[in-house]
Amino acid sequence: MGDFDYKIIINNLPFLWDGLLLSLKLFCIALVGGIFFGTLLALARLSSWRVLSYTSAGFVNLIRSIPFILAIFWFYFLTPMLVGKITGQQGEAVGPFTSAIVAFIMVESAYYSEIIRAGIQSVPRGQPWAAYALGMNYWQAMGHIVLPQAFRNMLPIMLTQAIILFQDTSLVYVVGLKDFLGAASKAGQISGRIVELYIFVALVFLIICFGASRLVKYLQARMDAGRV
Amino acid sequence: MEWKFFLEQAPSGGMTYLGWLGSGVMWTLLVSICAWVIAFSLGSILGILRTTPLKWLNRGATVYVEIFRNIPLLVQMFLWYFVMPEILPTSMGDWLKQTYPNLITLPFAQFSLWEFTAAVMCLGLYTASRVAEQVRSGIQSLPKGQTNAGLAMGFTLPQVYRYVILPMAYRLIIPPMTSEFLTIFKNSSTALTIGVLELTAQARQINEYTFQTFPTFAAVTIIYVVITLTVVMAMRLLEKRVAVPGFVSQGGH
Numbered sequence: 495m496g497d498f499d500y501k502i503i504i505n506n507l508p509f510l511w512d513g514l515l516l517s518l519k520l521f522c523i524a525l526v527g528g529i530f531f532g533t534l535l536a537l538a539r540l541s542s543w544r545v546l547s548y549t550s551a552g553f554v555n556l557i558r559s560i561p562f563i564l565a566i567f568w569f570y571f572l573t574p575m576l577v578g579k580i581t582g583q584q585g586e587a588v589g590p591f592t593s594a595i596v597a598f599i600m601v602e603s604a605y606y607s608e609i610i611r612a613g614i615q616s617v618p619r620g621q622p623w624a625a626y627a628l629g630m631n632y633w634q635a636m637g638h639i640v641l642p643q644a645f646r647n648m649l650p651i652m653l654t655q656a657i658i659l660f661q662d663t664s665l666v667y668v669v670g671l672k673d674f675l676g677a678a679s680k681a682g683q684i685s686g687r688i689v690e691l692y693i694f695v696a697l698v699f700l701i702i703c704f705g706a707s708r709l710v711k712y713l714q715a716r717m718d719a720g721r722v
Numbered sequence: 723m724e725w726k727f728f729l730e731q732a733p734s735g736g737m738t739y740l741g742w743l744g745s746g747v748m749w750t751l752l753v754s755i756c757a758w759v760i761a762f763s764l765g766s767i768l769g770i771l772r773t774t775p776l777k778w779l780n781r782g783a784t785v786y787v788e789i790f791r792n793i794p795l796l797v798q799m800f801l802w803y804f805v806m807p808e809i810l811p812t813s814m815g816d817w818l819k820q821t822y823p824n825l826i827t828l829p830f831a832q833f834s835l836w837e838f839t840a841a842v843m844c845l846g847l848y849t850a851s852r853v854a855e856q857v858r859s860g861i862q863s864l865p866k867g868q869t870n871a872g873l874a875m876g877f878t879l880p881q882v883y884r885y886v887i888l889p890m891a892y893r894l895i896i897p898p899m900t901s902e903f904l905t906i907f908k909n910s911s912t913a914l915t916i917g918v919l920e921l922t923a924q925a926r927q928i929n930e931y932t933f934q935t936f937p938t939f940a941a942v943t944i945i946y947v948v949i950t951l952t953v954v955m956a957m958r959l960l961e962k963r964v965a966v967p968g969f970v971s972q973g974g975h
Contacts, residue, residue: 556943556947559904559908559946559947559950559951560908560943560946560947561908561909561910561911561912561922561946562908562911563911563912563914563922564911564922564925564939564942564943564946567922567925567926567939568939568943571929571935571939657792661792661793661794661795662794664794664796664797665794665796665912667796667915668914668915675794675796675797675800679800688800688804688805688808689804689805689808689809692797692800692801692804692805693801693805695797696793696797696798696801699792699793699794699797700789700792700793703791703792703793704788704792707788707791707792
């Protein structure tokens with residue numbers, strides 16, 4: 495441990511920074527996409543139309559019972575095939591980043607839909623009824639009355655899930671992307687100093703995620719205080 | 723869809739591709755179960771400590787949970803596998819890298835005891851932090867009156883935990899514990915990054931050799947789903963069997 499070489503980290507900082515940016519980009523896209531499609535899945539799940547509700551439940555339960563890495567592999571192979579089918583061009587070049595984005599949006603929408611479903615169910619039934627009584631249609635009642643209250647209730651859980659999602663971005667390592675961990679791994683192989691680089695990666699994740707989880711706790715305490 | 727290729731001879735291990743899948747299932751289960759033993763026992767101790775008035779132990783358990791929760795599992799996997807042998811004293815590191823892997827030859831495996839051990843330790847210690855949170859919240863969800871009543875009856879604090887709190891708390895946390903076990907079961911696929919040929923790794927390997935992407939991944943997905951369903955149903959049965967009459971747990975799961 496005495497020969498911990500700080501210089502190797504400093505020398506590789508620009509490279510690692512690019513990796514961290516890629517992780518953050520993936521995180522943001524997956525978060526927005528996951529919450530958007532997760533909301534749709536949750537609404538479908540709660541729909542009175544059986545076909546819709548069973549399809550949504552089936553998809554969510556299927557995704558939730560396989561490993562994240564297996565889902566990444568699935569979409570790594572499926573995305574280029576599907577894109578080729580849609581554009582009509584075989585062998586269309588779809589990079590691993592695009593496949594990873596598709597995989598992350600799919601998996602996260604399944605996880606978020608469960609959170610959002612619970613959030614919607616936490617809103618008293620009288621709220622949508624009152625909205626309908628006022629002449630609102632389904633989308634108006636959901637968009638203006640139910641979802642705003644639901645999102646407020648589930649904000650802490652959604653943020654906690656976001657922290658987990660940020661940690662999960664490191665899994666794209668398995669398809670060879672140079673995210674933060676992938677970049678560190680590459681730099682470690684070139685310089686032969688994996689010890690320093692992996693410890694650095696662990697510390698950066700620890701600081702970001704610990705800080706974020708403190709923030710969530712603070713937010714939750716404030717929200718609880720506001721609820722009398 | 724063509725499924726017959728599963729019965730063809732695979733390039734190594736003297737097995738068919740179906741045999742590869744089988745050994746993948748075996749290693750996934752072995753890694754998960756061994757890691758679960760660590761996660762459950764250590765997680766229970768940490769979770770209980772976090773509810774006790776023992777200030778320093780309580781704080782230590784909190785630090786453990788925060789550290790292991792806030793570093794991605796894959797990074798932890800690399801820390802155990804690549805970094806640990808390097809930062810140990812040289813003689814111990816060398817022993818880990820050279821002697822230890824050859825202590826036992828693992829059956830149906832193209833990896834050594836060291837990969838297996840690193841994966842089990844990593845998954846076990848990581849999940850312990852999550853189990854600890856479940857145990858803590860299970861204990862804290864019990865009415866305070868139970869502890870007070872126990873103490874008023876003349877029980878010591880350890881006795882209150884042993885005879886009053888824990889029997890109730892562990893019944894309450896069967897559903898979240900089931901999902902923690904399923905998490906460890908799914909997370910065991912991260913062991914493929916350090917060379918453990920568990921189920922997902924076998925899927926990737928079979929796909930590389932046969933290019934039968936769809937049937938291979940479909941088969942593996944079905945296996946994961948079937949094992950998940952089996953565990954869920956077994957735990958529901960267990961929950962029913964151990965339920966205390968009259969004590970309704972919050973919300974039907």
